[in-house]
Amino acid sequence: MKNLKMIIRSLLKHKLFSVLNLLGLTIGLTCVFIILAWIYNETEYDKFNTNYTDIYQINFKNQKEEMSMAGTPNPLAPVIEDEIANVKLAVRLRNAPGFAFKYKENMYFEENGITADPQLFRMFSFQSLYGDPVKALEQVEGIVITESFAKRYFRNEDPLGKEIQIRGKEFVTIYAVIKDLPSQSHIQFDYVLPQKLLEQYHFCGLLWGDPNFRTYVLLTPGSDPENTGQEITRVAKSNGMPHLQSGEISAYLRPLGSIYLDYSVNNRLGETGDFRYLYIFGSVALLILLLACINFVNLTVSMFAKRQKATSVAKVCGASRKTVFLNSIAENAALIIVSFILAIIVIGVVRAPFQNMIGKPFNEHIFTPRFIGIMALVLFFTLTLCTIYPALVFSRAKAIELMNRYNKQKSGVLKSMVVFQNVIAVLLIVAAIGVNKQMQYINHKKLGFETDQIAYTYLRGNINQKISVVRHSLSENPNITEISLKDCPPFSQVNGTVGISWKQNGEWQNQNTAHPVAMETTRIDDHYLEMMNVEFVAGRNFSNEITADKQNYIVNEEALRLMGLTDPVGAEFSLYGKKGIILGVIKDTYFKSLHQKVNPQVFHLYNNEAEESYFSSLFFRISGDIPATIEFVENIWTENNPGIPFEYHFLNQDYEDLYKKDNQIAGILNFFTLLAVFIACLGLFGQAAISSENKIKEIGIRKVNGAKVAEILTMLNKDFIKWVVIAIGIATPIAWYAMNKWLENFAYKTTLSWWIFALAGVLALGIALLTVSWQSWRAATRNPVESLRYE
Incomplete structure (x- = not known):
C-alpha cells in the first residue's frame, strides 16, 4: 500500500509527462489491438470445417510463366474421384447466374447462388437445419437454401417440400434448409442448385477445354497432396485436357487454409483476402507499438533530471540499487497497465465504426482465449520494453553523482530512439502518400471505354423473348441515346476456352498443340463496342445488316499478340468449330480490374438474341x-416482364466498387498514419518541454547577454531538426523498397516520383517544428529573471 501511494504521488507530481505517456501508450495499444483483431479474423477463415486439414482446391500452375489458375473443367471431378484412390470426395462448384425467385407474392433477384455436386455437404461442415442437403442435390429439380433465404420468401412457413419458381417459368423443390454460412467461409452462397440442373441447361462450357469450375477434393488423412497433384495431372492429361499437353502446366492442391488469403488465384466464390495486407498492417501495428514504447522510454528517461533529487535521497537513506530498480519498474508498469485497460475500453467504443470502415465484422472472436493470449503477449512485450531500460538508468547512478545533478542520460541511445521514432513516422507518411497516389491513378486512369451515364439491367424472366420490342420501346425515349446488349457486364467473364483456332500460312493453329492459347469469349450485339466508344486499331465493327457477320469475330490487341498474326483483318478464325473471319481488332481496353493484365478477348454476335440473351446485360x-428515365425503363420492363422485379446498375459505380477494398485499405492506412504521427508528436512535445526546462539557465544567461528570440529558438530546435533530417535519410530507401513491393499488386500502377519522398520529409519536418516550437517559444520569450530564479 505504501509503495502504491508513492507511485501515485510520483505520477501526480509530474502530471504533464504522466498524461503524455498515458495518452501515447493508450492510443498505440488501441491501434495494435484493433489491427491484430482484424489480422486474427482474416487468418481464421474456413477453420470451422471438420475436415479443414484434408480439403484442397485443385489449381493449375504454368511453371514457365509462374502463373496459377483455379479454373478447372467440368469432367475433372468425377474422373479423379473414380480413378485416384486417396481422393475420398471431389466436388464441382460454380457461381450461378442471377435468378429471379418467386413464391406467392414474394419475389426477389438472387445473385448469390452456386451450382454444386451433392458431395458439397459431405465435404464442408455447413450445418443443416431441415432436410437432407445431399439428397436435395441428387435431384435435378432440387434446391438447398439458407435460413435467411427461407425467411425472405416463407416468413414463418415450413419451406420443406415447397416449390419455388425460378427464371419466371420453371419450379424447383426445396429439399433442405441450412444455417447461414459463417462469415469466415471463403465460399458464400444463399442457395445451391444441383450440378445436374446446370448440365441440363448448359449454362457454360462443359468440355475438358473449358475451365469454368472450382473443384475441391477431400483426401484420406495422411495423403501426400504433392503426389496427389501429380496424379491429377496424369489423369487430366490422359483424358485430353488441352491445357496440360505441353507439360508446362500441371495440377497442384492448394490447402483450404490458404485459399482465402491467396491473392494470386481468384476464387470467385466469395470474398478474397490478401495475405500481403496482413504483412502490411502487421508491420504498421509493430511500428506503432515501437513508436509508443520509444516515446514512453524517452519521456521517462528524459525525466531523470527532474527526479534525480528524490532518487538520490532514497539512495543516501540506504535504498539499494535493486530497490530503486524495482520501484522504477513498479511505477512504469502501473502506468502501462492503466493504458492497457483504457485501450480495451476504447476498443469497445471504436470497434463498430472501424467495422464500418473495413466493411466487414472483425470482432466475433476478439475475446476468445486465443486472442486474449495474443493481447497478453503484447502487454508483456510492452512492459519489458518500457520498464527495463528506464529502471537501469535510475538504479545504476551513484548517490553522489545524483547530488551533483548527474545528467549523462542524454546519450546516443536516447538520440537513436528519437531518430528511430521519426523514421517510423516518415515511413508511414510515405506509405500513405504512395497508396493514395495509386488510388488516384486507378480512379482517373482512362480505361479505353466510357462508363459515364450508362446504366444496365440483367435480362431475367422471359423478357429476353421480347428483346426486340423492348429495344424499340426504349429508343422512343429521347433521354435514351444508345442501347446495346452483352452477355455480361464488361468487368465480368462468362466463358474462357482453348476451343479457338485461326488460319496462318494456310494451316489452322491452336489445334492439337502442346501450347494451346486460351481466350475470353464474349457475345455482343453490333452496337456494344460503338456505345462504349472502344477504339479500333484495324478493321471494322459488326453490322447486323451483313448476315455473314454472325459468323465473324473481333479480337483485341492481346489476342492478336498471342496469335502472332501480322495481317489479322480477313484472317480465318474458328470458335468451337464455327468458322468465320476476323473483322476487326480493338485496342486493349481495361474492362477488368487494373489488378490484372488485359485478357485476350474474342467478341462475336448473338445468332438469335431472343434465345441466347437470357442472363445477358x-x-x-x-x-x-x-x-424519370429509370422510371420509364421500369415501366417498359413491367409491361413486358410482369412478375419479375426490375433492378438496374450504373457502370461507373460498378467500376468504383472494383477498388472498394483498395480504397478501404488506403483509408485505414491514412487513419493509422495520422494516429502514429500524433503519437510521435506527443513524444516530441514532451522532449521539447524537458529540453527547454533543462536549458532554462542557459536561456536566461543568453537573453541577459542580448540573445534574440530567433537565436534561442534556433538553439532549442536545431537538435530536433537534425534528428528528423537523419530520419528522412534512413526512411527514404526503406519506404521506396516497401512501396515498390506493394505496387506489384497491380498490373498497372503509378510511378514513385521523387516528390513523394520530398513531401513526406517536408511534412515530417513541418510537423516536428510545429510540435516543438510552442515549447521553444515559451522558453525563449520567458523573462530571464524568472529563468535565472530557478538556479
Whole structure:
C-alpha cells in the first residue's frame, strides 16, 4: 500500500509527462489491438470445417510463366474421384447466374447462388437445419437454401417440400434448409442448385477445354497432396485436357487454409483476402507499438533530471540499487497497465465504426482465449520494453553523482530512439502518400471505354423473348441515346476456352498443340463496342445488316499478340468449330480490374438474341433526366416482364466498387498514419518541454547577454531538426523498397516520383517544428529573471 501511494504521488507530481505517456501508450495499444483483431479474423477463415486439414482446391500452375489458375473443367471431378484412390470426395462448384425467385407474392433477384455436386455437404461442415442437403442435390429439380433465404420468401412457413419458381417459368423443390454460412467461409452462397440442373441447361462450357469450375477434393488423412497433384495431372492429361499437353502446366492442391488469403488465384466464390495486407498492417501495428514504447522510454528517461533529487535521497537513506530498480519498474508498469485497460475500453467504443470502415465484422472472436493470449503477449512485450531500460538508468547512478545533478542520460541511445521514432513516422507518411497516389491513378486512369451515364439491367424472366420490342420501346425515349446488349457486364467473364483456332500460312493453329492459347469469349450485339466508344486499331465493327457477320469475330490487341498474326483483318478464325473471319481488332481496353493484365478477348454476335440473351446485360445511355428515365425503363420492363422485379446498375459505380477494398485499405492506412504521427508528436512535445526546462539557465544567461528570440529558438530546435533530417535519410530507401513491393499488386500502377519522398520529409519536418516550437517559444520569450530564479 505504501509503495502504491508513492507511485501515485510520483505520477501526480509530474502530471504533464504522466498524461503524455498515458495518452501515447493508450492510443498505440488501441491501434495494435484493433489491427491484430482484424489480422486474427482474416487468418481464421474456413477453420470451422471438420475436415479443414484434408480439403484442397485443385489449381493449375504454368511453371514457365509462374502463373496459377483455379479454373478447372467440368469432367475433372468425377474422373479423379473414380480413378485416384486417396481422393475420398471431389466436388464441382460454380457461381450461378442471377435468378429471379418467386413464391406467392414474394419475389426477389438472387445473385448469390452456386451450382454444386451433392458431395458439397459431405465435404464442408455447413450445418443443416431441415432436410437432407445431399439428397436435395441428387435431384435435378432440387434446391438447398439458407435460413435467411427461407425467411425472405416463407416468413414463418415450413419451406420443406415447397416449390419455388425460378427464371419466371420453371419450379424447383426445396429439399433442405441450412444455417447461414459463417462469415469466415471463403465460399458464400444463399442457395445451391444441383450440378445436374446446370448440365441440363448448359449454362457454360462443359468440355475438358473449358475451365469454368472450382473443384475441391477431400483426401484420406495422411495423403501426400504433392503426389496427389501429380496424379491429377496424369489423369487430366490422359483424358485430353488441352491445357496440360505441353507439360508446362500441371495440377497442384492448394490447402483450404490458404485459399482465402491467396491473392494470386481468384476464387470467385466469395470474398478474397490478401495475405500481403496482413504483412502490411502487421508491420504498421509493430511500428506503432515501437513508436509508443520509444516515446514512453524517452519521456521517462528524459525525466531523470527532474527526479534525480528524490532518487538520490532514497539512495543516501540506504535504498539499494535493486530497490530503486524495482520501484522504477513498479511505477512504469502501473502506468502501462492503466493504458492497457483504457485501450480495451476504447476498443469497445471504436470497434463498430472501424467495422464500418473495413466493411466487414472483425470482432466475433476478439475475446476468445486465443486472442486474449495474443493481447497478453503484447502487454508483456510492452512492459519489458518500457520498464527495463528506464529502471537501469535510475538504479545504476551513484548517490553522489545524483547530488551533483548527474545528467549523462542524454546519450546516443536516447538520440537513436528519437531518430528511430521519426523514421517510423516518415515511413508511414510515405506509405500513405504512395497508396493514395495509386488510388488516384486507378480512379482517373482512362480505361479505353466510357462508363459515364450508362446504366444496365440483367435480362431475367422471359423478357429476353421480347428483346426486340423492348429495344424499340426504349429508343422512343429521347433521354435514351444508345442501347446495346452483352452477355455480361464488361468487368465480368462468362466463358474462357482453348476451343479457338485461326488460319496462318494456310494451316489452322491452336489445334492439337502442346501450347494451346486460351481466350475470353464474349457475345455482343453490333452496337456494344460503338456505345462504349472502344477504339479500333484495324478493321471494322459488326453490322447486323451483313448476315455473314454472325459468323465473324473481333479480337483485341492481346489476342492478336498471342496469335502472332501480322495481317489479322480477313484472317480465318474458328470458335468451337464455327468458322468465320476476323473483322476487326480493338485496342486493349481495361474492362477488368487494373489488378490484372488485359485478357485476350474474342467478341462475336448473338445468332438469335431472343434465345441466347437470357442472363445477358442490357445497356442504355441516359442523357437527360435520370430518375424519370429509370422510371420509364421500369415501366417498359413491367409491361413486358410482369412478375419479375426490375433492378438496374450504373457502370461507373460498378467500376468504383472494383477498388472498394483498395480504397478501404488506403483509408485505414491514412487513419493509422495520422494516429502514429500524433503519437510521435506527443513524444516530441514532451522532449521539447524537458529540453527547454533543462536549458532554462542557459536561456536566461543568453537573453541577459542580448540573445534574440530567433537565436534561442534556433538553439532549442536545431537538435530536433537534425534528428528528423537523419530520419528522412534512413526512411527514404526503406519506404521506396516497401512501396515498390506493394505496387506489384497491380498490373498497372503509378510511378514513385521523387516528390513523394520530398513531401513526406517536408511534412515530417513541418510537423516536428510545429510540435516543438510552442515549447521553444515559451522558453525563449520567458523573462530571464524568472529563468535565472530557478538556479
